[in-house]
Amino acid sequence: MVGSVILVGKKPxxxxxxxxxxxxxxxxxxxxxxxxxxxxxxxxxxxxxxxxRFIKGLKIKDIRIDTEELESQDGKKINVSTIEIRISK
Amino acid sequence: MVGSVILVGKKPxxxxxxxxxxxxxxxxxxxxxxxxxxxxxxxxxxxxxxxxRFIKGLKIKDIRIDTEELESQDGKKINVSTIEIRISK
Numbered sequence: 001m002v003g004s005v006i007l008v009g010k011k012p013x014x015x016x017x018x019x020x021x022x023x024x025x026x027x028x029x030x031x032x033x034x035x036x037x038x039x040x041x042x043x044x045x046x047x048x049x050x051x052x053r054f055i056k057g058l059k060i061k062d063i064r065i066d067t068e069e070l071e072s073q074d075g076k077k078i079n080v081s082t083i084e085i086r087i088s089k
Numbered sequence: 090m091v092g093s094v095i096l097v098g099k100k101p102x103x104x105x106x107x108x109x110x111x112x113x114x115x116x117x118x119x120x121x122x123x124x125x126x127x128x129x130x131x132x133x134x135x136x137x138x139x140x141x142r143f144i145k146g147l148k149i150k151d152i153r154i155d156t157e158e159l160e161s162q163d164g165k166k167i168n169v170s171t172i173e174i175r176i177s178k
Contacts, residue, residue, distance in 0.1 A: 040130040044170040048156045052168075063152040065174070067137045079141075081133040085154070 003030030003088075008043040016046045020087075021054055029088050030061070036068060036082040047085050055089060062086040092119030092177075097132040105135045109176075110143055118177050119150070125157060125171040136174050150175040 004023045008016050016033070023031045035043035051058040064084045072078050093112045097105050105122070112120045124132035140147040153173045161167050 038130055040133060041127055041170060044129060044154050044172060047154060048168070048170050052156055060154070063154065065133050065136060065149070065152065067141055079137070081130060081137050083133060 003028045003032060003086075005032045005034055006046070008033060008035040008039050008046055010039065013042055013045050013049065016042070017049050017054070020046060020050050024050075024055065024087075024089050031087055033085045033087065034082065037080045040081065040083045043083055043085060047087060050087070057089070059088050060085065061088055092121060092175075093117050094121045094123055095135070097122060097124040097128050097135055099128065102131055102134050102138065105131070106138050106143070109135060109139050113139075113144065113176075113178050120176055122174045122176065123171065126169045129170065129172045132172055132174060136176060139176070144178060146178070148177050150177055 006016055006020050006023065020031055020033060033043050033047055047060065063086075066082045067079050068082050069077050070080055095105055095108050095112065109120055109122060122132050122136055136149065140149075152175075155171045156168050157171050159167050159169055
């Protein structure tokens with residue numbers, strides 16, 4: 001994977017927006033914003049906020065969805081959806 | 090937009106899986122699964138369940154993200170992220 005990865009979790013959305021902007025402004029021309037499960041909506045919020053408020057010409061190069069198999073605390077296998085959004089300036 | 094649209098909301102995920110399968114099996118070769126805000130993760134779950142459990146060769150033709158401006162109950166404008174996933178058999 002080219003460029004750096006921002007893994008979006010449960011923190012406030014602006015934390016990830018700042019991390020993404022920092023990466024995009026530090027020479028890494030390409031960033032992949034990833035999330036799974038309930039954080040997926042937040043990952044899209046991150047990209048949309050970067051695109052609408054900070055970097056007008058932001059390019060969305062690719063969006064991929066997939067499924068990961070996780071093991072829950074009681075040992076059951078559960079499927080969780082994932083998203084990867086590849087962006088560049 | 091070609092084909093029919095499944096708008097994913099707050100109902101159980103399998104409702105939307107069934108609706109998507111019905112559309113794909115009724116001659117509509119292409120379906121667009123749409124959602125906004127908190128339902129975005131569920132829309133991806135719908136596509137992943139259809140792809141992994143029901144239609145193995147399902148093609149994900151395009152994934153788009155965007156922002157819609159909504160008016161909240163007290164008249165404030167709020168931005169909400171949206172997703173559109175175009176799939177075909």
